[in-house]
Amino acid sequence: MTASDRNPVGGPGAEVDVCVTGGGSTALLAALLCARAGRSVLLVAPEAEFEPAGAGISPLVAPPTLGLLAGEGVEEELLGAGQRILGADDHGRDGLLSRWRYYDLPGIARPYGLTVPTGTLVQALLARLRAEPSATVRTGRRVTALGQDEDGVLLTFADTTAGTTAGTTGDGAGGGAEERVRARYAVAADGRHSPLRDLSGITVRDTPFGRPGWLVAAPVVPRREPVLLVRHPAPQALFTVPTPGDSMAVVWCPDREQGEALGQADPEVFAGQIKTVDPELADWLGEVRDRTSPVFRIDFAMWQAASWRRGRVLLLGESAHGMHTLGGQGLNQSLHSAASLARAVDEALAHKDPTRVEAYERIRRPYVERLQELQWNTPALRSYEAEPPRRGAHQDFVEVMTTLQPELAEQLGAGAR
Ligand SMILES: Cc1cc2nc3c(=O)[nH]c(=O)nc-3n(C[C@H](O)[C@H](O)[C@H](O)COP(=O)(O)OP(=O)(O)OC[C@H]3O[C@@H](n4cnc5c(N)ncnc54)[C@H](O)[C@@H]3O)c2cc1C
Structure with missing residues (x-):
């Protein structure tokens, strides 16, 4: 860690290793993992408040994702608030097409998935992030400008809550003027319509499933x-x-x-x-x-960013990709990517070698895009074809719903600097 890594964040001229934009669980996990690797991190969310525990939709968090979250100490909290799901039953026109249970799968560490409110996951991760001495959390600010040079990025943020007191409660300095933050890397985890992605010039192809x-x-x-x-x-x-x-x-x-x-x-x-x-x-x-x-x-849609990185700006979660809810992978894959990204950024910083950050897109993008193609090529998701199905809707997704991508497991297992 350099001296600047320890600079308190906030106020004019703030300088950090990693600045994450976005206030969802993907943004929070990426920020937490970077902070726990000893990096100075600033997380900037546009809303005045984070989603409260118990609020939001309740996506199905898959066993490998629970494993990643367990590593950060939040699993017990999620188990207490979630609903265990034991597997899937898929019926066609003439009866059962497929049935599987997590406990039947060889070697599975957790024989269940968990539906859990997004707000509960957000609050669990937020509490851990706030406890990290090298992390700062700011709310009520949106990114309005981006500059890049060889050493990092310069981000400009504007207050989204001007005229209110939001953003001043325990989350750093109050609103008002624009603020500039210099970071070695910036992470756009700010959703489907990501402002940071757009500022970086990365384009997106967004295609409706039409059904x-x-x-x-x-x-x-x-x-x-x-x-x-x-x-x-x-x-x-x-x-x-x-x-x-x-x-x-x-x-x-x-x-x-x-x-x-x-x-x-x-x-x-x-x-x-x-x-x-x-x-x-x-x-x-x-x-x-x-x-x-x-x-x-x-209205289900698939979207794909043309690349997941431009210079030192990295796209994460729905700023990079969107998928159909069949197979329940949007959040799971975003959280897996957060782990990959944090590891790649840490490696790049540790070795002062920006090319090491490329591992993130190299490992994660082909895997996620293959999954998107699998969904796109599932006729029932796009057409009103009345042909009776021969396979269960989840049958082709069992592996992705139950195992961590092998290349990601290898990247995370490597760990050594
Ligand atoms: C009905 C439904 C069911 C689903 N079920 C599942 C499931 O079972 N399993 C699963 O894995 N996934 C599921 N998903 C998908 C999952 O919810 C999303 O893929 C996931 O929440 C995406 O996470 P994210 O952090 O990338 O984006 P988001 O959760 O959208 O978070 C983006 C964040 O960006 C920030 N932001 C927004 N606008 C701005 C701005 N202008 N400037 C800066 N920041 C901004 C906000 O703080 C926001 O929290 C489901 C989705 C739906 C709609």
């Missing part, structure tokens, strides 16, 4: 095993997954005409449509109508 889904959150159907349950008579498909607090998420992908009828997102129409596919669930939704969320439409 939407409709989502509701409701109390869980009693006495059903906690698994990912798919009913796929084709062209319709119905997905349910239990979530914490005896709840569940239901995603309904109707046929084209039903989709048009659902335009108004009417809960009665929603329950009526799924009755032919899962009568018990439809009746249950009728019973718990007053405890069910509004119906939300989800």
Whole structure:
């Protein structure tokens, strides 16, 4: 570590090893791993507040991701707040197409996945990050300008909360004027419409799958095993997954005409449509109508950044890629990438060799893009073809849902500086 690594961050002329933009769990994990490697880190989030525990959607966190999070000491907290998922059952038109359970998979360290609110994960990581002496967390600021030279980046931030007191509560200096931060590396973990990515000049190809889904959150159907349950008579498909607090998420992908009828997102129409596919669930939704969320439409899309790095700016999570929710990989892959990125940046800093940061994109991008292609080439996600499915919806994703990418495991295992 150099003397400048230990400079307190914040205020004019701040200088850090790594500046991460974004306030989601991907940004927080990357910042935490860099800080725990002894690097000075500044995390800058645009919102005045981080997502509170218990809030947000509850993605399925896969066993290998739980392993990475366990390494940072947050697993127990997540297990306490999450819902264990034991595997998947996929039904076609004429019965069960595939069934697997995590505990049947040889060598699996954790025989379950965990649905957990994004806010709970955010708060768990945030608490650890704030405890790191070399880390500073700032809120209510967005990046407005970027300059780069051979040694690092110069970022300009503006207050997003001007006229309020947000950003001044325990997160460093108050708002108002623009601030400049010099960093050896900058990480754009600021989401699908990443301002930092756009400032770096990296372009994105964003393509809709063209077949939407409709989502509701409701109390869980009693006495059903906690698994990912798919009913796929084709062209319709119905997905349910239990979530914490005896709840569940239901995603309904109707046929084209039903989709048009659902335009108004009417809960009665929603329950009526799924009755032919899962009568018990439809009746249950009728019973718990007053405890069910509004119906939300989800327009699935795939997006890919043209590169994951420009100079010393690295893209992470949804600033680099977006995928379909089938297989539940958006967050998982983003967190795996956070681990890869933090290791590559640490190596580059330790050896004063910026070329070492290339390992991140070299290891992670082909893997993530292969997964995106797998989804893109799954006909049921893009067309209303009525051909009955021969394979379970999750069957081609079991490996990615249950194992860490071997090259990433090798990168993280190497560890030596
Ligand atoms: C219905 C649904 C179900 C899903 N289920 C799963 C699942 O089961 N498993 C799974 O792995 N994934 C799932 N996903 C995907 C997963 O939620 C996302 O891939 C993941 O949250 C992306 O993380 P991220 O940190 O890259 O982006 P985000 O979570 O979007 O975070 C981006 C952050 O960027 C910041 N930001 C936003 N705008 C700006 C700005 N202007 N300037 C600076 N910063 C900004 C914000 O602080 C924000 O928190 C699901 C998604 C949906 C919609």
